[in-house]
Amino acid sequence: MNTAISETKTDKMIKTFIYIFLSLALIGVLYPVIYIISASISNPADVNSGKMWLFPKGITLEGYKIIFENSDIWRGYLNTIFYTVLGTSINLAVTIPAAYALSRKDLVGRNLLMGIFVLTMFFSGGLIPTYLVVKSLGMIDTIWALVLPNAAAVWNIVIARVFFQSSVPVELEESAKIDGASNFKIFFKIILPLSAPIIAVMALFYGVGHWNEYFNALIYLSDKAKFPLQLVLREILVLQEMTTENTQISGSMAEAMHSKQQLAAIIKYGVMIVSTLPIIVAYPFLQRHFVQGVMIGSLKG
């Protein structure tokens, strides 16, 4: 019913609307991001009094200087990169095959297995029994304590499973089976090449999890040489969150808190930028894999 001209008109309108919407989202988010960047090179007093509200004020690189001079931070950085790469590889090796298998309708017991996995989202033995298991496996104070107790996440398995269910055409599997291909072969030769988007997403989800992880490190590690970045930062900023409500405060504590607070005020924003920059920069590279739709089409044809 629509004429060709009116179609392009609505299309144009929609397109304009989409770009306006995106620009609004961009500005809404950009402001706080710029704020943090500006705050990281501004005088803390100007930041806290609200005088610095967009562009840096009282510019100082003191915060970055302190960060870059701290060797613990760099060691933590290297540790974190190592844990993230190792941990994410394990995560992918566990999650992707399991999610694929669970996506197969001809897998007997898939609902039961799914139920077993999902149940762990709700019921957990808690910190202490888990700690005891890790301890009895001899993993305390080793890197394994950081990568094995979170080798998979139900949430991610579920998401990957949905991807396989909705994005991998059943016909592909069927025809491969008729050709006599084993499940191993189907998975490695057909499924994996189609899975770039979900592998990218899983790598991102798990990778970010490992990158920000400090709790397991705190619980299972005591050797400072093994501390990941987030735990190092926590140690540096630790007294900052101590409140005045803590009743038994002494003179030395008050002064310790004061000097920590001053340090924290200077490096707080810089630390955030330094510690998250690599993972933010990594995102555009992973995004490339989201443009994989073409492949499915070509394989089918």
Add this chain to the structure above:
Amino acid sequence: MSSSTATALSNEEEKMDSANMNPIPKNKKPKRNRKILQNWQLYIFILPAFLYFFIFHYIPMYGVQIAFKDFIPSKGIWGSEWVGLEHFKRFFDSYYFWDLIKNTLGISVYELVVGFPLPIILALAINEAKDGLYKKTVQTVTYAPHFISVVVMAGMIIAFLSPATGIINHGLGLLGIDPIPFMSDPKWFKTVYVFSGVWQSTGWGTIIYLAALSGVDPQHHEAAIVDGATRLQRIWYINIPALVPTMVILLIMNVGNIMALGFEKILLLQNPLNMESSNVIATFVYQAGLLDAQYSFAAAVGLFNSVINAILLITVNQIAKKTSETSLW
């Protein structure tokens, strides 16, 4: 070799079945067994995940009992004294019990209603934008706030919303609106919490949808263009249906998380004036725990939450099963 493994695996299957379901006599289901044999490799795929959940989640699960005990770490979980439902009773009898439930549900549902659709809309919009620098910038910038730590985030919220110096109230002032005490008026707490969350996580939430959109076969779009479909029609009839399975699953999972509201951000934004709407189960447990490491009490409240969450999840999953093709199981 392969067949013997398959037998072992199918035995394993049987064991799990008999442990968790009514035992199924072997000979009655020959077809089923054949299927298991055929797909033995798929069980190998699941094995690592299964072992992981078994070792790190099921072995420690005996710890659930501390909700019914007076747990003292040095006595151990088995050695601590059994007190039955005492901790549950204490929670239910709390002066704030109904406030806690009301606030927890209120914030979670609000968050779900506002926070759930936005990533979908943003993902659809990003998907429509032409590939290039602008699209990449939007994607990366909207994703960045996810990495701001809760402490800094809370500090920024308080600073931006300050009635005297905050940028938001300055803006409102320019529009001739009197400063709003966002942080000290309990009416505003939920909104502040939810929208700051939206701001922080919408971009992050688009990732999964963008991945799903990349699974859409471009031939569909090409065919639709040839047929004269408008952009809006293509979004509606091609892109959105492609997102439905992911949406349904995320919705189920989110509903199953409704009682599990985290405490950190709320605690940082909480003050005595907004407490009547910011006092939630998680902060209550945190404060109770501060007095004295009350593991058992925290475990009891956690168990209560989990049971409700599990019931919700199962219900929503059943509904999803009936109304759409996607469900958790």
Add this chain to the structure above:
Amino acid sequence: MNRTFKLLLTAIVALLLLAACGSDDEKVNKEASKAANAEVNKEGFPIVDEEIELTMMAPGVGIEEWKNMETLKAYADMTNIQFKYVTPPSDDFQTKLNLAFASGDVGDIIYGAGTSDLTPAMEVDYGQQDVLVPLEKLIEEHAPNLKKLLEERPDVKKSITTVDGHIYSLPVVNAETEGTTASWATGPLWYNGKWLDELGVKELPKTTDEFYKLLKRFKDEDPNGNGEADEIPLLDVKMNSSRPWLMAAFGMKEWGIEENDGQVRYTPIEPEYKDYLTYMNKLYEEKLLDPETFSQSDEQKKAKGEDNRIGVFPDWFSYFTTGEPEEDAVNNPMFYPLTTDESKEPIVPISTGMTRGAFSITENNPNPEASIRWIDYFYSEEGGAFLNQGPEGFLWEWDDKEAGTKKKNDLPDGYDSSEDYRATLTPDYGIAAPALKVETDVYGDKTKFEDFIASEIENKIAPFGEVPFPLVYLTTDEQKEVNTIEVDLESYVEQMEAKFITGVEPLSNWDNYVETIKKMNIEKYIEINQAAYDRWAESD
């Protein structure tokens, strides 16, 4: 494949068994190591002739690793006792400590935890299960300094002895509380000295009325001279730091349980508390109390201070808030305790002068005698100073060893203050390090600021100081009941204080408020504390 699978199954079974047997194994180990109790010298150093090594769990403040601290290195050489230090960040220390208790590897000594991490309730629980070793006998036989201290200070002994008569942990004790900052229960309120000069105020307010009038002048007379009415006469972050000083004006020492002449009461339901709320409400209504008091962050408060916008504010030292150099802070006078017509005697709540839970010996410790001798030295004046200031040659050196006079060394490069440097030398920085705290700044001339603080305390705190409630222990049952009551009670009282002050809740609802608190079982709460106080008062 089949074999792999069997292997895996075996591994799982073995794992399960391991998890089940773990605790037994440890017991055996413990017994074995206990047999190795080293020969301990009766007095003097070294404590043991043959070197021993123990493990110590302590909260770290993340400045220097303990094994590198000069004080600990020097003391290890003196005593022949080496330590393996486990020092999780102090914020997370409680979690780590509880995990250690649960898994049985809690180390030989728990050091510097303080009551927030090793709570009185934990002492009682773990003491009763023999996880913590009773110390009173060890003190009697091996710790002359501690023994002397407990004899001289019966209040300390009363406060560290649990209901069953045992001592499970040692405290930090201040040798002299009076006249030092150790007497402060919390940081004081300070006046902005520049504003007082500007307005020509010679005498500080001594009654609530005078205080009100001064705040009013701060508000109206533009004391910061910028032509804008941006002055904030009084401020706090929530009310936690200024409340003790303002409540005291109405005759209350504590926001909660306090004791007067043996009688225990819960102040937030007393009529005096209503007067306090009424007064604060007036200040709030007239914008003399910062409208952002309940919602601002500490950073925002400091920013206002650095902007010279505040008249009266709480902090440990005034320059923490104002950002001035330390020597200028002598111009900011300390708050003088106020009185009202009903409460004519000035009162200042002061600290008990000790922190409990600072040192415990666990059942794992193969050398309890050596351990108690190790800590005992720090309860002498010499040892307390040694712990705080480190060995000779770093912060200080002997000026005249015969006469015992010391002089301060120059700071090495890279340190802004001697406190920063001290933090790398000794664990006695920012944690409850068990020792007798003595006057340590004995290097001759005091700074102007130190003199100023001493004289302020002398004039404004020392004459009026009272301890609100002694440190007591509860029985396990009492503790349980108190925990149950406290969770609701504390958040209710905190909420209502804010609502009454800001006028969200009119004071005409006072009776309802008291009624609600009574429903929260306040009678029982007072009763338990009264019983605990009575036990404390009667013990010897």
